[in-house]
Amino acid sequence: MTKKKTYDNDSISSLKGADRVRKRPGVIFGSDGLEGCEHAMFEILSNAIDEARAGYGRLITVTRFADLSIQVEDQGRGCPVDWNEKEGRYNWELVFCELYAGGKYDNENSDNYEYSLGLNGLGSCATQYASRYMDVTVCRDGKEYRLHFERGEIAGEMRVTELKRRHTGSTIRWLPDLEVFTDIDIPAEYYREVLRRQAVVNAGVTFRLRCEVAPGKFETEDFLYEHGIRDYLAELAGEDPLTEPVCWETERRGRDRVDKPEYKVKLNIAWCFSNRVHLIEHYHNSSFLEYGGSPDKATRLAFVYAIDKYLKENNKYTKGESKITFPDVQDCLVLVSSNFSTQTSYENQTKKAITNKFVQDAMSEFLREQLQVYFIENREAAERIANQVLVNKRSRETAERTRLNTRKKLTEKIDIANRVQKFVDCRTKDVSRREIYIVEGDSALGACKQSRDAEFQGLMPVRGKILNCLKADYPRIFKSDVITDLMKVLGCGVEVQGKAAKELNQFDLNNLRWSKVVICTDGDVDGFQIRTLILTMLYRLCPTLIKEGYVYIAETPLFEITCKEKTWFAYSEKEKAEVVRQLEGKKYKVDRSKGLGENDPEMMWLTTMNPETRRLVKVLPDDAEETARVFDLLLGDNLSGRKDYIAENGCRYLDMIDVG
Template sequence: MAKKQEYGNDSISSLKGADRVRKRPAVIFGSDGVEGCAHSIFEILSNSIDEAREGYGEKILLTRFADGSIQVEDFGRGIPVDYNPKEQRYNWELVFCEMYAGGKYSAGEDNYEYSLGLNGLGLCATQYASEWMTADIYRDGFHYHLDFKQGEPTGEMVKEPFKGRRTGSIIRWKPDTQVFTDVNVPTEYFTDTMKRQAVVNAGLDLVFVDQTGPEKQTIEFRYEKGIEDYVNETVGLDYITPTRYCESTATGRDREDQPDYRVKMSAAFCFSNKVQMLEYYHNSSWLEHGGSPDRAVRTAFVNQIDNFLKTKGLYKKNESKITFADVQDCLVYVSSTFSTRTSYENQTKKAITNKFVAQAMTEFLKHNLEVYFLENPEEAQKICQQVLINKQSREHAEKTRQSIKKTMTSQIDIANRVQKFVDCRTKDVSRRELYIVEGDSAMGAVKTSRDSEFQGIMPVRGKILNCLKADYDRIFKSDVITDLIKVLGCGVELGGKAKKDLATFNLENLRWNKVVICTDADVDGYQIRTLILTMLYRLTPTLINEGYVYIAESPLYEINTKNKTYFAYTEPEKANILSRIGKEKYTIQRSKGLGENDPEMMWLTTMNPESRRLIKVNPEDVEHTAAVFDLLLGDNLAGRKEHIAQHGVEYLDDLDLS
């Protein structure tokens, strides 16, 4: 075995330059898969959006080319890339090749008061993660061109005079498959992202050009009134109240020891009984997981609507308070906030955690809702009535859910509560079959030969109680009987009264389509079969009357020839088989007990729906059946003796006298 390298002072190393991104892309972009690649594209787009929001440029084009490269073109001021006397370096080195560098770190300057691309990582990180990148910058009367390959510059910056009037930046690059495991960003990501940015940047044109197909496709997004237009578009004509738009600003801090920062807030909302939506944006970034704005919405809307309900006496006596789920079910809401100081959960900007943003938004929404309700009492009434309807619907659904859960849990728990019961997998009652077998050995044979998808097993241990002779108290002290009733699931028929933990009979609760009694083909097996039938007749006679109860007929003889095995269920069948075999050699033996049969034989003769023999217990005359049961198993000893004397001779051949 090779000796491991010693872990010493020279074992410590750091990633440098492009390797900081190329070898650990998930640290910056949140993933080394297609999600991370998509986020690297968003970083470049966000820089152009920041320029437009500062008032420089009204249009941004994002193009996807057939070779897999991406291009973002804006008409802003153009990235400063020339020599920087203060840093004594070219700005292009800082912006494209230096992490945590850019105009957003300039002290005392308000280049980007509310920045989407906040950390100065995006352009450099995306350049590091590219197979190649080119940059064309137009500013100060010059055209600048730069080339990069796998994170490193190739050649010098080209600078030439430009007589045109345009300014801005054109960045084109190809995501590197050596960095990302998947670079096939779906079209939906581009269209969804650009639409969202158009929503929160009122009046900005965002154009997606797709050249990957046989024909070039161009999709343009523009919302003149931003989030207000977006809410109107989303709800259409399905509104209870018209869209309400409000905006404000605030200044505060997250902690006493931190500096103040500015927050700019806007919200657009309406109510609908057909559409519901919650979306939060901060510094133009869609907050998929919300964070501070989500906490504010939940607090403010529940508080103000609850106050209105209490003030107007719309709650019923002892009625529970509304929840945000009741409000959300009819709320169409979009907010867009900006702050000069932002705490994101991570670089992917899916949620913010600013304490002051949550506080400012809560007060902002509470105030605007209070004014809205005072100025529009009829609309407030409609809103609150719909919220109460949602509440009642939720509570009713919860009761139904709990009831179903209780019923299903009870059914599932049967397998745990009833000793040795083996359930089947399907929940389709029309397919489920319950085999009632005698003893553990028979259960083992049936278990290994059954189809576990739809055949369950319930073993009967020992001699079952004679339910015709016993009173109910004795019957329900028998674990064998109570366990079997629990497994059936339909309860017992005792004149409408429940007994112990056994429910009153309800055929709809029967968990099986067939109840199959499966016992040995001998005197003991017949007796156990009769006792089980007696129990079912006494406690659940409807199962017999409706044809749910069956007897699995076991063969009396197994006849083996050189090429085939025959099963005879009666003496005449045995004779018929032997006559058909003729002079062919054979062996014949009395069929074994169920516990001694091999799985293949059990499946063929007893379990397989295609080859088994089932006798449906379907008495035409229930009273006659009751009389026979009572005669054979009841207290009429004289009648039973007479019956045996008259008919016993008919069963001499079936007696096991060995």
């Protein structure tokens, strides 16, 4: 018997030191998988970016080593690592071994980082805690400081040497720990994407990627946008945008709530319209906002408001027409925003969305004001924007109506199919597996129903000889319940123009509900005629089914040959003769095979329906014109031609005549 665990005062414990990250990496990095490992890398990169943004250094180098270790090197002031009188500890302890410690908390009253990407004081310490090892080299105050950490703990002591050449900067190399992350193999493409994005929003800063391809051999790639998002937008828009790129900047001050402190926001927005490309990207304090948040909401509100206002004032809407929505604008808008604020509320530590209300309000108000002025001063561009947005809107509404109508028709069609008299559906909804057997009469339906695999084989009986679709006109064809029911069950509609087929949809192969359409009739003259009439119907109403290879004929045996306890099935006179030859000298019995309705289920499954043993002949009209000509000759109105053909070729089929 399992002893029950107690839950008392001694049950409560807390994680300390490196265990706060190593045992719960998902809390800090959003994941304990590759995505979390990537975010840890970005935390270190963020510190280098903050230095460059503060005006210290114009080159940041990221190295991806073959052993999956990572190095970030900047030309900043160098991270403070010496003694901190105020805290009574070394700064390296605070930066690399203490969560929520750093130099970016009092941004409003500090000249260090006015607009900082790394605000939470987690990055350096959390990444160090999550590393197999981390080597830190800091150059500042004419000295070089070296630190070595292993699995969250300092190994040895800080080493200090005098610099021969006076320069500053930080170099951090670490190996993510597989005891913390399930995967540490960050692909080179991730580095390229991150550094390219950072080059976009950090104008004039070069981001260099070095990938080790062989021991000591590196491939180098630089990312630089001298004018930031202005150059990036021009690159995205190409040579033929609908409107010329525009870049707007401003600074605002405000609060997220009346009782909250005031902070600064710097807005930088570049945009244009294009009928070739559309893209919207938002960045905040250099971080790419994959999920947007406040700036995305501001963009949606402002552009819809300003364009809708222009459309109304210039009578662009038709009477009773609904107003535009953001997807109509988005389909032709290319916009990149790179904003900064002295206080930022991220949704979480992964920084993929921000929630600042003032950022949203300030950006929305600024865009509205600027767009209204732009529409007045750029009349031709405003007309192009308005017309394109309306085209997008009306196209969307037409497509939506079409989608709803199609869905309605499909739903109705399936409902009708389920109500078609004597139609037997199969269970699976996987069209690639579904087969429909068109069988001859109710008795054959009963036999096939007992022998089929109900998972993927459906049945549709035809009652007697159906209408000759080559001799009948369309109104008469579509008055036939047998034909219309069969076409409804197939689901693909008919290739007939006009109103004759008003109860059936226009042909669409994508709506076919079956992977195989199998014609299954008796192997006698009547069965052959019914098979021909069904083929004729398909050929006239939906020939694409035959051309695309969806139509099959199930061969049924003509003879049963029994010898002792063994039975052979022969599908032709030739096959019967071969079996009889093998049984020469033995006592055997040859019976004409019964009709489908008289066969027992085991035989039906074995000879006609089992995919492993049945014989299916795919109907492939290699020459459609020849097929049409023969169908027309034998079943059409050309009586003299048919008479001549029978007189010339009838002798070849005398043995098949069913005469009493």
